[in-house]
Amino acid sequence: MSATKKQRTQPPYELLYWPSIPGRGEFIRLVFEATHTPYTDTANESKDGIQAVLACKDEQLTRDDDGNPPAFAPPALRIPGEGKGGKSLVLYQTPSILSYLGGRLGLAGADEVEAHWILSHALTALDLNNEVHDTHHPTAIAKYYEDQKEEALKKAEDFRDVRLPKFLGFFERVLKGNEEEGKGKYLVGGKLSYADTTLWHVLSGLKFAFPKELEAREEEFPTLFGIFYSSVQGEKGIKEYLVSDRRKPFSMGIFRHYPELDRQ
Ligand SMILES: N[C@@H](CCC(=O)N[C@@H](CS)C(=O)NCC(=O)O)C(=O)O
The missing domain is CATH 3.40.30.10 (Glutaredoxin)
Known part of the structure; x- marks a missing residue:
């Protein structure tokens, strides 16, 4: 249309x-x-x-x-x-x-069951988003990163070693479980949903915030990074958006690149 x-x-x-x-x-x-x-x-x-x-x-x-x-x-x-x-x-x-x-807008699955699975997966991707935020603000949302850096270093280490692989492994399993219909491209059913776009954005933010960690881990999750990520990024509307000035660069929001919080 x-x-x-x-x-x-x-x-x-x-x-x-x-x-x-x-x-x-x-x-x-x-x-x-x-x-x-x-x-x-x-x-x-x-x-x-x-x-x-x-x-x-x-x-x-x-x-x-x-x-x-x-x-x-x-x-x-x-x-x-x-x-x-x-x-x-x-x-x-x-x-x-x-x-x-x-x-x-047609991004909530083919039926009520799929709609609920999609909501569940989107909520899980948003949980991951919140945990990324907590790596640089582990003790006080309203205080500066510099005032909680010591705690942030500990939080980020646990995030990289424990939480991140748990979330990535979960989504890898979901994609594998839906492989017949979704071909590794969609979390639920055979069509793009808002769970896919939500997870994709969190992954793109993780690549910005923790480039070394992500690079080291990508091959552990071949469906997620080998198929899903590039497939969502290649969706026509998303592809056009990413090269437009409507897509703002990551800076000092949820996804921040502090090299000391990344894999050393
Ligand atoms: N769970 C809420 C979180 C909303 C939220 O934390 N918004 C941030 C910006 S991304 C904000 O402006 N927070 C101000 C505040 O919590 O006082 C959501 O997903 O919409």
Whole structure:
């Protein structure tokens, strides 16, 4: 379907997320990009777009003018016309947004069973995402990395030696178990889902944050890195997105490259 025709048939999706970094907003962008669905990336597209991000998580807010509860933290998604009484709907929490969009954009499997498997795998990939964050912020989210570096070194060592291979091994098994239908390309069934795009982004972030660790481990997980990673990256919408200026580089978000936290 052409972008123009989609524009007429899809509600105007508005992503509310911090500007300039991929962050957790990236999981939402990828489902739009993979399906060529038009969306507004509010804070990246307009100078005062950040105000809408701040407003949805305003700590004085009990509910907004359209009856939505406040968001705890970005990302949030606003969908005009889809809320109660035809007002705007505002959703927050990455997996809740992914599961809402997945059903509407054809990224949530062939039936209800697959939809739940996809949600489970996406949640597991997001758990891995959170554990990556904790390697550089193991004791206090609001404090600087430099103030918790000693703990970060210990946390990162455990992450690299224990947690990372456990997660990667798990996804390798899932891909193998679905090999007949998914051919190593999809976690569930025979078609791309938001679990695939979510896991792909976490793997791409890991390659940025822990390049030596990943390089050393890739051959232990041949389906994950030999087939899955390049296949998702080669999906038409994703491929086009990755060379566009809409894809922001990793910097000081969840995935950070501190050489001392990588394999020595
Ligand atoms: N579990 C939430 C986590 C949201 C979250 O931590 N958002 C970060 C940005 S990626 C944030 O702005 N946090 C501010 C805060 O927690 O106060 C989700 O997946 O949406």
